[in-house]
Amino acid sequence: MQPLLLLLVFVLLPGAKAGKIIGGQEARPHSYPYMAFLQVEGPEGRSSCGGFLVREDFVMTAGHCWGSAINVTLGAHNIEKQERTQQQITVLRAIRHPRYNEKNALNDIMLLQLRNRIKKNRFVRPVALPNAGEKPKPGALCTVTGWGWISLNRWSDKLQEVQLRVQSDQKCTRRFPSYCSRTQICVGDPKQKKAAFQGDSGGPLVCNNVAQSIVSYGDKENGTTPEVFTRIASYLSWIKRTMKCFKRQDQTEQSWSSSCD
Incomplete structure (x- = not known):
């Protein structure tokens, strides 16, 4: 992998200002096998975002990470190196929530359908999603x-x-x-x-x-x-409906239909 120019993406609301991770530490290599690194081609050039694997063929991320082309790297610890654990896959479809609002960041969620299914192993595997109605309590x-x-x-x-x-x-x-x-x-x-x-x-x-x-x-x-x-x-109902619809669509080689909206 060539060195990456990281023009890092973060949604900026009126008066907001870009920042950084603070108070953290380097993670133990490959202790978060669901993590995805996204290279995004947008109208202002290349940028990057995080994401996470939720199924062998879908990555979840924020809606404001949308771009005309997105490449996903899974199984990475150091994104400046070509690690044997990495799986690099292009995005077939970037499916942003239909009610995403870029002005106030409501419904800031997006699903990325991968062009190929990942090879699940101890370095790359999905993370569990919550149950309907679940919300972590204050203090968690x-x-x-x-x-x-x-x-x-x-x-x-x-x-x-x-x-x-x-x-x-x-x-x-x-x-x-x-x-x-x-x-x-x-x-x-x-x-x-x-x-x-x-x-x-x-x-x-x-x-x-x-x-x-x-x-x-x-x-x-x-x-x-x-x-x-x-x-x-x-967004569980939208997530499940969207992943099911596009899987069915690809199997039958149908074009986009309103049932996927």
């Missing part, structure tokens, strides 16, 4: 992983991890006018200098081995919390 300690920035002038080529606590909805409602407790989760203790930010967009918040939410956006202050994550349980 969860983990975010990504290849985002680790200081103001240095990004990480090795996977980083940080533990963050879920907060009450009220803490995000006071800071973010568009925060929606039904479809979003408030994450990060303001008293701790720990945060997921630029370059970690689209990565999962994992609580007890279940991916509960997706890194979406943060405050205008660098590295401050709480931050807003997309709640996966709110």
Whole structure:
């Protein structure tokens, strides 16, 4: 793999400002086999996001990570090296939620259908999704992983991890006018200098081995919390319907139909 120019993606709401992962550490190599590194070709050039494998042929990420072409690397620890554990796959379809709103980041979720199914092994395998109605309680300690920035002038080529606590909805409602407790989760203790930010967009918040939410956006202050994550349980019906529909569509070689919308 050639060295990558990382123009790291993070949704910026009015007054928001790009930041970094703070208070984290390098993850043990391949301890998060569901993690995906995304290279995105967009209107402003190449950028990158995080994502996570949810089925052998689908990766989940944030809606604002959309691009005209996306390449996925799975099984990576150091994304600057060609590791034997890596599987690189192009995206056949980027399916953003039909009600995604780029102005306020509501419904910030996207499914990436891979051109080929991955080879599942101890380095690459899906993460579990939550049950319908499930939401981690305030105080729950969860983990975010990504290849985002680790200081103001240095990004990480090795996977980083940080533990963050879920907060009450009220803490995000006071800071973010568009925060929606039904479809979003408030994450990060303001008293701790720990945060997921630029370059970690689209990565999962994992609580007890279940991916509960997706890194979406943060405050205008660098590295401050709480931050807003997309709640996966709110979209389970859309997720299941979309993956089933496109699998059926490919098997029958049909063109796009409204049933997949």
